Amino acid sequence: MYQTRSSMEFIISRTDLLKNLQAVKNVIQSKNTNPVLDNFLFDFEPGKLHVYGSDSESTLQATIPLEVHEAGKFLIPADKLLNTLKNLPEQPLTFHIENNTVHITAENGKYTLPYENGEHFPLPPELQDPFVREMNASPLAEAIDKTIFATSNDEMRPALTGVLFHFKPDALNLVATDAHKLVKYSLLDYASEEPLEYILPKKPLQILKNLLAGQEFSVDASFTDRLAQFAFDNMVLTTVLINAKFPEYDKVIPLDNPNKLIVNREQFLNALRRTSIYASQTTYLVKLVFKGSQLQILARNEDMNSEAVENLTVNYEGEDMTIGFNAKSLMEMISHADSEELEITMSTPTRAVLFHPLDGMAENEEILMLLMPIAY
Numbered sequence: 001m002y003q004t005r006s007s008m009e010f011i012i013s014r015t016d017l018l019k020n021l022q023a024v025k026n027v028i029q030s031k032n033t034n035p036v037l038d039n040f041l042f043d044f045e046p047g048k049l050h051v052y053g054s055d056s057e058s059t060l061q062a063t064i065p066l067e068v069h070e071a072g073k074f075l076i077p078a079d080k081l082l083n084t085l086k087n088l089p090e091q092p093l094t095f096h097i098e099n100n101t102v103h104i105t106a107e108n109g110k111y112t113l114p115y116e117n118g119e120h121f122p123l124p125p126e127l128q129d130p131f132v133r134e135m136n137a138s139p140l141a142e143a144i145d146k147t148i149f150a151t152s153n154d155e156m157r158p159a160l161t162g163v164l165f166h167f168k169p170d171a172l173n174l175v176a177t178d179a180h181k182l183v184k185y186s187l188l189d190y191a192s193e194e195p196l197e198y199i200l201p202k203k204p205l206q207i208l209k210n211l212l213a214g215q216e217f218s219v220d221a222s223f224t225d226r227l228a229q230f231a232f233d234n235m236v237l238t239t240v241l242i243n244a245k246f247p248e249y250d251k252v253i254p255l256d257n258p259n260k261l262i263v264n265r266e267q268f269l270n271a272l273r274r275t276s277i278y279a280s281q282t283t284y285l286v287k288l289v290f291k292g293s294q295l296q297i298l299a300r301n302e303d304m305n306s307e308a309v310e311n312l313t314v315n316y317e318g319e320d321m322t323i324g325f326n327a328k329s330l331m332e333m334i335s336h337a338d339s340e341e342l343e344i345t346m347s348t349p350t351r352a353v354l355f356h357p358l359d360g361m362a363e364n365e366e367i368l369m370l371l372m373p374i375a376y
Contacts, residue, residue: 007096007098018085020234021078044071045068046070054122057204058203074118136216138212138216140187160178164246165199173187180326180372183336223241254352269331272286287324293313340360354369
């Protein structure tokens with residue numbers, strides 16, 4: 001362990017620094033019980049600056065090339081530094097650190113803020129003998145985006161508050177459920193001979209998704225029984241796993257749903273948006289009434305004496321039936337199925353319904369979406 005130097009100076013681009021600090025700031029909570037976590041950790045080593053942010057459970061590190069020859073660790077107030085940089089135009093900034101003070105010199109001004117010794121910042125431990133998979137950024141971001149919305153907010157059921165990364169011999173499945181809806185997104189390129197399960201919390205996954213979306217670089221994903229780590233570009237995100245048992249999700253997926261609807265996703269979604277305005281504000285119930293090739297969407301709020309009915313001509317094969325859904329959950333499910341046409345399969349008004357996008361999926365990727373009906 002090295003000691004923080006009493007004096008250090010470096011020059012850095014305002015834009016480069018701001019971009020990295022904004023990414024790292026996403027990890028930092030607005031209110032921390034540990035005041036150390038209100039700060040960025042600036043960790044210098046020759047030729048590099050590592051900037052860390054943490055909420056004690058997750059840590060994001062950004063590495064910036066820098067002409068420095070010394071080592072040192074400094075805690076710098078995150079909000080004050082970020083707000084300063086946001087309100088400066090692009091320019092080189094000179095940082096001079098000494099006597100517990102950071103002096104930032106710009107073209108037309110000088111800004112002074114305090115720093116503290118960074119030795120007490122809680123850095124994550126190194127992963128010991130991890131399971132490692134190299135992944136592509138964009139498919140991983142897509143898989144997170146299509147599953148994370150199905151997680152639960154019930155802290156009494158911690159396993160359901162995260163996304164399961166289930167490595168299997170045929171695929172990596174990302175699975176999320178709140179016991180009413182379930183999404184399984186399969187990445188067929190990342191199978192593992194040995195089945196392995198890791199449950200990752202929502203917050204770091206949301207941050208990871210935003211950093212990876214639309215990118216084509218590779219991601220080194222590493223897992224132990226307690227930690228997960230994602231290294232990519234100039235970033236490293238490390239998070240504590242959820243220590244719980246995920247339910248056996250395959251057992252709730254029905255094997256035989258004989259009634260099949262194929263519908264234009266956007267047309268169906270827009271009809272639901274209109275009719276759901278008239279649903280009960282307690283249950284948000286909408287009823288789907290199937291009769292031959294006709295689908296009737298019905299919502300009623302008896303307390304407000306309001307009702308909406310829409311009729312669609314659809315491609316439906318199966319028995320005439322009426323089935324009820326929570327409109328919010330149904331629209332959320334459909335909105336996350338990026339396809340022109342959607343296949344919806346059903347059995348009875350009380351059993352789980354499956355949603356399959358018929359187009360728009362990348363090669364070697366599959367998605368299965370499940371929603372439970374509600375009584376009407």
